Amino acid sequence: MAIQYIWKHLWRSMNKKMNEAIRLWDDLWFREGSIITGRYRIERKLGMGSYGVAYLCLDVRSGKRCVMKRVTPIRGGTERAQFIYAKETGMLELLHHPSIPALYSKFRYRNHLCFTMEYMDGKSLDTLLFQEQYPFTERASLLLIRKLLPIVAYMHSIGILHRDISIANVVVEGEHVKLIDLGLARELAGAESAVEDALDIEADDPSEKILRRNIHVTSDYYAIGHLLLFLLYSTYNPKERAPSGTDPGWELELTLHPDTKKLLRRLLLTEQPYVDVRDIIIDVNRILLALKD
Incomplete structure (x- = not known):
């Protein structure tokens, strides 16, 4: 039992590090100054979590700032990413409140599931x-x-x-x-x-x-x-x-x-x-x- 427990944690740790490395490599397409889909210019990375990476962007069409999120979960692979993407964008579509970000757009960029939403000042x-x-x-x-x-x-x-x-x-x-x-x-x-x-x-x-x-x-x-x-x-x-x-x-x-x-x-x-x-x-x-x- 103890050996199984150790191997489970080793595998989880190795898998996490591998996925983190892949995520960093993919960041090359989302560098500061990059323009995504000809519309969203990346100003800076806001943060990185277990489910994805968030960027502060300028919508060059409207001139407004927004947040772009790239869904790349550390665990679970493509199927997991699709599930998370559907859940988060689905929740945002249901919510209409001035204190909760509004969903702007959903798209796929270089095979990455992405969406943009309202940037909340503060x-x-x-x-x-x-x-x-x-x-x-x-x-x-x-x-x-x-x-x-x-x-x-x-x-x-x-x-x-x-x-x-x-x-x-x-x-x-x-x-x-x-x-x-x-x-x-x-x-x-x-x-x-x-x-x-x-x-x-x-x-x-x-x-x-x-x-x-x-x-x-x-x-x-x-x-x-x-x-x-x-x-x-x-x-x-x-x-x-x-x-x-x-x-x-x-x-x-x-x-x-x-x-x-x-x-x-x-x-x-x-x-x-x-x-x-x-x-x-x-x-x-x-x-x-x-x-x-």
């Missing part, structure tokens, strides 16, 4: 927290979550889970909050997706990843709970941390309103989970009123 929470070290108080953290929740409520209302709500995928522009990257989005009634999407989760993945990928509303709520913790820890003094080797947990490290702690426990599934995003909104509104005093 800065990701990842940038604000780790590059700019922006501090979020408890109230500011809850206000941001309060702005994010209606976007999630809209998605759930039409039967779609995001499944990747994170500090990298939440963008802030002034008073506005936006939610991007629907690469992992799936239908709520997704028994078929759960089977077809088996490569999302490995049996030995950490429990956090499994909870985030579950085809259930609690996967999005769990992710929101973790995002809220990231925000709350932005004002935590590292000097107050427990001695090395000990982990008292967020409940002891963070000084929070009791109802904020209860909110987090429910989001993180350690107490009775929420079943409807509207109940989360009600609780956040109530805590924000209490924090005014």
Whole structure:
């Protein structure tokens, strides 16, 4: 059993590295300055994930910026790429919300599955927290979550889970909050997706990843709970941390309103989970009123 486990991980690692090398080679066709299909001029690479590569482009016809995504999953090959491409573009076609990117076009370029979508101005929470070290108080953290929740409520209302709500995928522009990257989005009634999407989760993945990928509303709520913790820890003094080797947990490290702690426990599934995003909104509104005093 141990030998099978080792070989499985070795094979997975080798396959991943090989696919990453192929993806880098394919990047030669998507260099900065390249014009794709005679229309989209690549300005820079925005990022690379398990499912593909995103580029910031200028649409030379309209003069507008957009995001082009090339779907090249690290695992699963051509069939997997087609499945992911169909899912992500299908989700974008269903969603019509000012805080979610609009789908512009779908096409194949040099045998690569590509699509373009709206570029969302602003800065990701990842940038604000780790590059700019922006501090979020408890109230500011809850206000941001309060702005994010209606976007999630809209998605759930039409039967779609995001499944990747994170500090990298939440963008802030002034008073506005936006939610991007629907690469992992799936239908709520997704028994078929759960089977077809088996490569999302490995049996030995950490429990956090499994909870985030579950085809259930609690996967999005769990992710929101973790995002809220990231925000709350932005004002935590590292000097107050427990001695090395000990982990008292967020409940002891963070000084929070009791109802904020209860909110987090429910989001993180350690107490009775929420079943409807509207109940989360009600609780956040109530805590924000209490924090005014």
